[in-house]
Amino acid sequence: MIQLFHVSKLYQKDIPALQDLNLHVPKGDFAFITGPSGAGKSTLLKLLFAEEQPTTGQILVHGRNIARLPVSRIHTLRREIGIVFQDFKLLPNRNVFENVALALEVLGMPRREISRRVWLMLKRLGIHHKMRANPLTLSGGEQQRVAIARALVNEPIILLADEPTGGLDAEASQRIMDVFADVNARGTTVIVATHNLEIVRTMGRRVIHLDAGRLVTGGST
């Protein structure tokens, strides 16, 4: 499903963000990426959705080598991947419904179908009653659920989350993790980069531990 072969990423000469990383994440897996700040967690996620290109090595997603994906084809990869960020990245000039609908508008889907799918997704995440609200008026946990709804609404095969519970309290964090577990149970591969070891322990899932850009544990299942 996701395979990395001898992947390295250098932002500046001689300062590697990732070094000789070999990783295998099978379809339907749920894995946490852990490690201290600067370990390379965010860089690894950026490589997976082609925000960055590896300096060396190969990355296969669904059997396709994305290490050398041309810019004009990146959108095809991102339509198969949902992405969630710590800062939510919601647009303040659109309401909750419109923020989620954006992920389907880019596919050119008919308006009626967009409305149906967005409604069902918001309902599934328990925020349908806030669909006309401005995202800035919501709590952190609610905003993150809107961001997750946007990431999931086009039914991606992979969900990537970068510190999704950063800044959220324990209850909101657990609720986000419950959503991820549910998504994973429906067949989506979930990869979560986090500092939150309490959550990692509670969930009892696979852990890929990085330190200074190197893989410490969890390279293969």
Place this chain on the structure above:
Amino acid sequence: MNRFLSSMGRAITNLRQNWLISTITIGIISICLFLVGGYLLMTHNLQGVFETWKTQVRVTIYLRDGFPEEDVLALQDRLSSLSEVHSVTYTSKDKALEEFSAMLGEDRFLIEGLDRNPLPSSLRITPRDPYRNLDGVKIILGAIGDDPLVQDIQYGQDWLDRLDRLFKVLDLGAIVLGLTLSLAAVFIISNTIKITVMARRDELEIMRFVGATESFIRLPFLVEGVIQGMAGAILSLVLLGGVHALLASRSEQPILTMLNIETLDFLPFSAIGAILLGGMVLGGLGSLASVGKHSR
């Protein structure tokens, strides 16, 4: 078609959602195009003045006395047939005296009682349009040659010399000023649009993260830029129209009187079209160039 309509819809929604920055952009585009349009309006009206001046370019041949009229008419025919010549008017000695007398008015007693008419007969040559300058006059002088009938030739050499130099300076000035204004407009407009795109970089980033194609992202920006450019151009034309109406209603202004401008024209259709098209092209290209810088 569906894709274009959807882009159009999204562009209008974006304009509405970002109305403040859109209004500022339209305002700046209109000010830039107003300056360019004002310059065009000025040159268009001065062009008429220059044309009037050019029609005053004449060559007058004063003829010797004592030649039969057939010789004069033969010279007139020969000069009329030149391709550089528009018309040749013959003024006889008697006619010249009559005109001079009329010109003197109440002082005509000064020439009464002369025992003979002192004024020579003359041929007045009006050159064709492209030859109403120093070079054209020189060609005509060459064609007149050493004709025994010719006593003297007058063509206001000093005046024509100065007019020729003035036209050359004005032509160069028009090109330099026009280019400077247009380049300044392009620079200011593209930077203004860059600011609007920068203000929406989060939106661009998110659209890319959710798998939007480059054309899906760029098309509404292109449409938005074209709409803003067109709105700015229309606004600048309305402002120009207002300024024109104001000036035209005060036609006794000293500057207009001095330049002999009786009616102040508005811009010709070609210039109006150029401003509208220029606004749309500037807006569209400015948007595209700015969005392109945020690729990947």
